[in-house]
Amino acid sequence: MSSSNHNTFSLRSVLEKEKLNGSNFLEWYRNLRIVLRQEKRDYVLEKVLPEKYRSNALQSEKNAWDKHSNDVVDVTCLMLATMNSDLQKQYENVASPIEMITSLKAMFQEQARTERYQMVKSLVECKLPKDAPVSPHVIKMMSYIDNLGKLDCPISQELATDIILQSLPSSYDQFIMNYNMNSLT
Structure with missing residues (x-):
């Protein structure tokens, strides 16, 4: 196993250790971004896959689109694999990491806000x-x-x-x- 593969495995194990279960969204998302940054795939959380290239496109454009498309599939599968089974069922047909993250943020934003409020209250008191x-x-x-x-x-x-x-x-x-x-x- 090469050292880069070993590093990737080590970082991915952080995500696999504690699957997204609803109560740990912010920590899971932060770990996901760290893993994807290390794998140089974090762009798929923000950059939408463009329409497929035309037949007369340059080979470099085809290669870039193919890489982006493959990265979208890999990241989507990684995200699903690091969720509990209830969330997997809910998101298994979502094809885009951007859509998945947007939906998860909306779902867990209020929970995170409440948790932050309680933590600040405890600190101040x-x-x-x-x-x-x-x-x-x-x-x-x-x-x-x-x-x-x-x-x-x-x-x-x-x-x-x-x-x-x-x-x-x-x-x-x-x-x-x-x-x-x-x-x-």
Whole structure:
């Protein structure tokens, strides 16, 4: 097995590990884009297959269309193979990855929005109780921040730090002031 085939297999295994089941659309879609980018096929998620070439087309045009057509079939099959059986049944007759992704986004967009809202709410409401240990609190907040990144809502390191510092009780005011004055980032 060549190294490029090995890399492709390794990345595809990410998609095969956890099939799209409805509750993991954003993560599945992000992994799909990563795999397709590595395989140099990510264009089929955005570029519609043009009408078939005419008989008098240049060989290069024929080759380009054939490659695009084959990539559409391969990506469609990869997408179907990495879905649970209910979604496979629903999408097995959809011939275009673009149509499939558009439909999946519409289906799961509200769910993702609700999940993002709940995660932001939990992050903003997270406050360290007085006399509680800081380390578990920061780890909990970092998990919220990481989850927001997975939901396509990343928070910068600087903003994450500010949110965590804001969550500390007033007994940490001196620490926060020293932190900000000394730019401890």
